[in-house]
Every structure is written in C-alpha cells, then in structure tokens.
Amino acid sequence: MKAIITAAQLAHDSTGGDPPVLLDVRWQLSLAKAAGAPAFDGRAEYEAGHIPGAVFVDLDRELASPPGARGRHPLPDTAEFGAAMRRAGVSADRPVVVYDGGQGWAAARAWWLLRWTGHPDVRVLDGGLPSWDGPLSTEVPAPAEGDFVPVPGALGLLDADGAAALARSGVLLDARAGERYRGDVEPIDPVGGHIPGALSAPTTENVGPDGRFLPAQELRTRFKSLGVAQDAEVGVYCGSGVSGAHEVLALAVAGIEAALYAGSWSEWSADPSRPVAVGPDPQ
Known part of the structure; x- marks a missing residue:
C-alpha cells in the first residue's frame, strides 16, 4: 500500500x-x-x-x-x-x-x-x-459518522528503554535538526543533545525544495548511507513524536519499516537519570 x-x-x-x-x-x-x-x-x-x-x-x-x-x-x-x-x-x-x-x-x-x-x-x-492546484472551499462539511475502531499495534512503537536498546543493537535515527542533535541549541526541551548511539538524520533532508519527498531510490540511498541495511531494525525519534512520524513515512516511501519512539526527546530529556550525548558523534 x-x-x-x-x-x-x-x-x-x-x-x-x-x-x-x-x-x-x-x-x-x-x-x-x-x-x-x-x-x-x-x-x-x-x-x-x-x-x-x-x-x-x-x-x-x-x-x-x-x-x-x-x-x-x-x-x-x-x-x-x-x-x-x-x-x-x-x-x-x-x-x-x-x-x-x-x-x-x-x-x-x-x-x-x-x-x-x-x-x-x-x-x-x-x-x-x-x-493542490484545484479549488478551495470555505464550507465546513458535516460527514456521516464513520465506523473506524482503532486497534493499536500495526506499526512498531518504542518506549524509552526500547529506543535506548535499539540505539545499541540496530539503527536509531534522530529526525531533529542537526544543531539540536548536537546540543548546540535547545529551544524547547530542558536539555540539548541526543540519545547515546542515535544517528543524526534530519527529516528535512528527505524532501526537496518543493516539500515533496525525494524519489524512493534517493531515499533508500540516503538511509543506506546512515547504516540502514535491508535487514536492519530501525527506529526513529524527534522532539515530540511529530517530525519523527515524517521520517517513518519517508522510510516507508523507501520501502523500509521503522518503529517510532513516540515520547521522543521531550520524554527522554525530562528524566535526569537518562544519559545524554552531545556533539556530532552518536556516542
């Protein structure tokens, strides 16, 4: 699909x-x-x-x-x-x-x-x-009630411990801007830096100047350069689980399954007992 x-x-x-x-x-x-x-x-x-x-x-x-x-x-x-x-x-x-x-x-x-x-x-x-180059509307529709009943679990989901473990055993991608990953700046959360072992992979680099995703082959090449092999276990996090979902989507376009750490850095950094890495290197 x-x-x-x-x-x-x-x-x-x-x-x-x-x-x-x-x-x-x-x-x-x-x-x-x-x-x-x-x-x-x-x-x-x-x-x-x-x-x-x-x-x-x-x-x-x-x-x-x-x-x-x-x-x-x-x-x-x-x-x-x-x-x-x-x-x-x-x-x-x-x-x-x-x-x-x-x-x-x-x-x-x-x-x-x-x-x-x-x-x-x-x-x-x-x-x-x-x-979208079609018409726009200001009419607010009143749709008929749907029947969707959510059953969680169809995609991978990580908690903090799972993200930490994946950073050691697989590939954990940090979808935030590079300066936040390095800890140069942190405009939102209490601490700058990244989860030890995570790789910097800003999701902004998955799209072109027009905001559209890069072609699937280009995305595969990009993720391969980050160590995402065909059989690799992959996870993604960001600041709060929003831009990370965008990176999971980019991986899906490339044909790669990935789990999302939904709590992301805003959860990780709120606990002072969790380790924080700074600088350009994963560790």
Missing part, C-alpha cells in the same frame, strides 16, 4: 465512486510564546480555505494527549482518538488522505496514528496543500 499520493491522483480519486476521506491537519511547531508572536491557528487557516470536503483535525487535541511526563505530544487515548476519527467520517473500509500546510509533519502524525491503530489505507498528500 502506497504511503503518499500526488495532488493529481487525489483530484482523480475524489471524483470517483469511492472518494477518500480528507483530513486537514494544519499545524506548526511554534515558538510564538517565546518570540512574542501570535500562535499559529490551524483551524483559522482551514476555515479560510481547504480542499473541498476536508475535515479539520486538531493535532494538539485529537492526535495527542496533554503534555506531561510522556512528552509534549503523548499518544492520544485510543478511545478518544477513535471517536475523533469517526466524527471526521473515517471508516475501516474507506481510504483516507491526510494533508497539512506543506511541511508534512502534522499529516505524517495523523498517517502514523491511523496506520498504527490498524487502518489499512492511509496516504499523505505529497507536498501538502501548496501542491
């Missing part, structure tokens, strides 16, 4: 007899509070114009639990996530397409959660809303 879809294919599929459920998950990691700027409002962006038929999904409220000891974006309660997806019209036998404002991180979070909880057919709009 393909993990991404082009705008042209989405336009074609949307006019057929079995159009996909469309989810708009516009969201940005914002440092607005620190900078004194207004926070990004995904719902306002959605209401100003979205792909016709798309339903807005709030990442912070519907794709995550409140921040706490498990990180800044802990996994949502399974029952609450299922209810949110059913309200959006998601059913088990109907394809789902997710998009965001173009960065791809929020859409990947929704993709990962739906796939992890057992939905068989979920794709991310490659390039997000900027890739």
